[in-house]
Amino acid sequence: MPKLKIPKSSPSIDMTPMVDLAFLLVTFFMLAASFRASEPVTVNTPSSISDKFIPENVIMVTIDQEGRVFFNLSGAEARREMLTSMMGKYKMSLSEEQIEKFTFMSTFGCTMQELPSYIDTGADDRITFQTKGIQVDSTKTNELYDWISYAGVAALNSAKTAFEEAKLKGENPVADDFKPKFILRVDSKTKYQKAEDVINVFRELNLNNLNFITSSELAPIN
Amino acid sequence: MAEIAEGGGGGHGKGKKRAKKSSTRVDMTPMVDLAFLLLTFFVLTSTFSKPKMLPLAYPAKVEETEKQKGPKMNNGITFLLSEDRIFYYQGEYYNKDHRDKDGSVTELKEVDFGTGEKSVRKLLGKLNNYVLVKKQGLDEKLKRKELNDSTYLKKLDALRVKREALKVLIKTDEEALCKNFIDLVDELKIAEIGVIAPVDITPGELQLMKEKLKK
Numbered sequence: 001m002p003k004l005k006i007p008k009s010s011p012s013i014d015m016t017p018m019v020d021l022a023f024l025l026v027t028f029f030m031l032a033a034s035f036r037a038s039e040p041v042t043v044n045t046p047s048s049i050s051d052k053f054i055p056e057n058v059i060m061v062t063i064d065q066e067g068r069v070f071f072n073l074s075g076a077e078a079r080r081e082m083l084t085s086m087m088g089k090y091k092m093s094l095s096e097e098q099i100e101k102f103t104f105m106s107t108f109g110c111t112m113q114e115l116p117s118y119i120d121t122g123a124d125d126r127i128t129f130q131t132k133g134i135q136v137d138s139t140k141t142n143e144l145y146d147w148i149s150y151a152g153v154a155a156l157n158s159a160k161t162a163f164e165e166a167k168l169k170g171e172n173p174v175a176d177d178f179k180p181k182f183i184l185r186v187d188s189k190t191k192y193q194k195a196e197d198v199i200n201v202f203r204e205l206n207l208n209n210l211n212f213i214t215s216s217e218l219a220p221i222n
Numbered sequence: 223m224a225e226i227a228e229g230g231g232g233g234h235g236k237g238k239k240r241a242k243k244s245s246t247r248v249d250m251t252p253m254v255d256l257a258f259l260l261l262t263f264f265v266l267t268s269t270f271s272k273p274k275m276l277p278l279a280y281p282a283k284v285e286e287t288e289k290q291k292g293p294k295m296n297n298g299i300t301f302l303l304s305e306d307r308i309f310y311y312q313g314e315y316y317n318k319d320h321r322d323k324d325g326s327v328t329e330l331k332e333v334d335f336g337t338g339e340k341s342v343r344k345l346l347g348k349l350n351n352y353v354l355v356k357k358q359g360l361d362e363k364l365k366r367k368e369l370n371d372s373t374y375l376k377k378l379d380a381l382r383v384k385r386e387a388l389k390v391l392i393k394t395d396e397e398a399l400c401k402n403f404i405d406l407v408d409e410l411k412i413a414e415i416g417v418i419a420p421v422d423i424t425p426g427e428l429q430l431m432k433e434k435l436k437k
Contacts, residue, residue: 019250022257029264046401048408050276063400183275188401192303192394195403199420203283211275212404 039107040126041070043187048214055181057159059151060213061144062107062185067194068133069144070109073151077161079103081154082147086112089146094119109133112143136197144201148182152205155180185213278407281419299349300391301406302423302431303398308333308342308406309434312349317426330434335405342406346413350388353414356381382416390415393423395431 041064062070073079080103087094090112094102098119102108110118110131121129135143159178166173182202186195202210302309309330316328333342347354360377363369369377381387390410394403403420410418 015250015254019254019257022254022261026257026260026264029261029268033264033268045273046404048274048276048404049412050274050408052275052277054273054275181275186400186404188399190400191396192398192400192403193396195400196394196420199280200283203280206282208280208282209277210280211277212407213273214276214404214408216274 040109040129041068041107043185044189045185045213045215046188047217048212049217050214051216052211054183054213055177057155057162057178057180058183059148059155059180060107060183060185061148061198062109063187063190063194063198064133065187065189067191068109068131069136069198070107071134071144071147071151072107073155075155075158076103078151078154078158079105081157082150085150085153086146089150092116111135136201140204142201144198145204148201148207149205152180152207181211182207182209183211183213276404276407276411278418278420281421297386298389298391300393300427302330302427303392303394303402303406304431304435305397305399306402307435308335308402309431310345315424315427328430330430332434335409342409343412346388346409346415350413350415352386353381353384353388353416357414378414379416382414387416388413389417390419392418392420393427394420395423395428 039062041062043062043064056074058072058074060072060074062072064070073082080099083094083099083102086092092112092115094116098116101119105119105123108118108126110129111134114131118126118129118131134147156179159180163173163175163178166178184195184198199210202208298314299310299312300315302311309332311328311330314328316326318327321327333340333345335342337343357378360369360374360381364371364374392403392406407418
């Protein structure tokens with residue numbers, strides 16, 4: 001009787017499929033992940049069942065826990081336009097480099113006086129920048145009022161450009177989709193009265209349709 | 223572990239010297255390690271739930287000169303917020319100088335954000351029953367394709383602001399937190415309330431709430 005041969009199995013397993021899968025997943029996550037620009041404040045938004053996505057053209061006011069106010073406008077062109085108007089109004093001059101830097105900044109929060117040094121601070125150091133945020137009060141001429149009104153003009157202009165471009169491309173754009181949205185980002189622990197101060201500025205400008213940023217939660221099943 | 227580089231083991235005992243057979247296999251362990259490290263990093267850091275937005279229309283600003291007397295509401299409810307507590311009263315506000323027809327004054331009742339008997343959701347479900355029932359009818363029709371999406375939305379909007387629908391005022395004191403405010407607005411949206419107006423609190427109401435808070 002011939003001797004039974006036991007096949008010598010190699011102790012190593014073929015890992016190619018696993019490695020393939022691992023790299024596939026890595027690629028997917030790398031492409032899917034969107035890195036947020038570093039923000040000068042951390043805000044834990046409340047949650048709601050709303051399922052409306054945030055559009056591209058936004059004017060966003062952030063209010064942190066202590067009630068400091070921060071501002072953000074989307075679009076580099078619009079930001080430049082807004083800053084130029086603000087510089088004119090407050091008779092300030094910034095170097096071309098500073099303007100360039102401001103254009104690519106995300107959320108910012110400082111008084112007009114602090115603005116040059118705020119821009120010169122590195123993105124990572126802005127978190128610790130000592131500021132009371134954008135100045136808001138009940139008078140009709142506070143700085144937030146000016147920021148919002150100039151941002152509104154700039155955002156509307158860029159909305160018009162985007163609308164025309166879409167039209168030229170032969171798409172069938174709806175004008176409402178391009179209109180800037182006014183968004184409030186508040187922390188769960190922010191006092192509502194602080195938010196109300198900002199809301200009143202918006203209302204002063206006749207901007208009554210506001211949106212609150214919320215993280216999504218499941219709607220109750222009825 | 224991954225591949226263990228082979229070769230080198232055999233061909234020692236024989237006298238003849240052979241050219242060393244080098245393995246064609248590469249040790250992939252470090253690469254795999256790195257791949258999984260990256261995978262773990264991206265899985266943990268990427269956030270998929272994009273933030274959403276909750277629209278809320280504020281009443282237009284009125285000039286101080288035409289001080290309004292508070293809207294007359296036959297089917298309204300007023301919510302008062304302070305810190306993490308929430309009170310309400312129905313209908314108009316009555317005090318000692320301005321009593322209801324039967325001589326009673328406004329009393330605040332407290333509710334919570336749970337799902338129990340004393341929750342905002344239960345309360346609104348009861349009070350806005352008219353709209354919620356009609357909405358169910360519309361939903362059915364939409365399901366059976368008797369309505370298209372745009373007519374459905376139009377009808378729903380019209381329904382929400384009907385005379386029978388509940389209207390809501392929200393008033394806050396200086397201690398109220400945004401979380402509470404948004405939670406309340408959220409509950410109102412769940413209950414299909416069309417008219418939501420955040421307005422200033424009156425001194426009388428503030429006093430009433432302070433008394434309630436002391437207890």
